[in-house]
Amino acid sequence: MKKRLLTILLVFALCVGTASAQFGFGIVYDPTNYANAVLRYGQLVQQLNQLRQTYAQIVARYNLALRMAQNLQNMPTRYRAQFSNWRDVVAPNTYGNTGTWVTGMNTGNAGAVNSGYQQATVPLLQYNSQELNSMTPDELDRVKSQYASVELADGANVTSMATVGAIRNDAQNIENQINNLEQDSLSNNPSLNTEIGVLNKINAASVLMLRTLQDSNKLLLSLLEQNVIVAKQQREETANSINAEVERRATLAGNLSQVTSTLGNSLQAYRMP
16 A cells, blocks of 8 residues: 555656656756767758858859949940941943943942943954854864853853942941940940840940951952963963964874875986986
């Protein structure tokens, strides 16, 4: 009976101690909870240090963005340059045969180029059929080659005139686009200096440069075409000289052979009286 009473009192005392600890009337030390609290505190300290580093990086990037967003002052005064303008072809028209040429060179119009070239050059006459039939094969080949050289030169000249005229005709438009690009690049307007705006201007400048290179290649191609025709004419002159020398030697050999045989026959037929 006494043992049962002591057991009940002990259980009651434990319950009262636990309840008082839960309601703040006592302190209970739990090593596991303390270790977890220390661990969480260390983790919080690490997170705080990481947040400080992140904050410092964000501030540095923000300051860099501010510096990068600042425009240069007086850019038009510092960097704007003046360039020479394209000029149209100007020539006297004393006998009325150069005006259409000048128009074609300034506009690139195909009709004006062809008509102007024909008016300003000496027309190429043609042989009639009887004259062609009376020629030897070598003479006929030489005439055809000379005609081809003149006709090819005419075609190359007309093409070059059209190319130069088209480039000159578009020069003012390209000049306006370059001026627009220059003004946008030197402007202090924030809407023109955003990252996308700057990239768009860079792309526009690259395309404009490619167009300019394309025009340069056209001019170089026209010059190359004319050089090829000049080389053909030089080759034609050299070939004609060689062929004339070959024909001369062949004719000379035949004549010598004929003279020798005739002289031999004369000597054989000769008898002393």
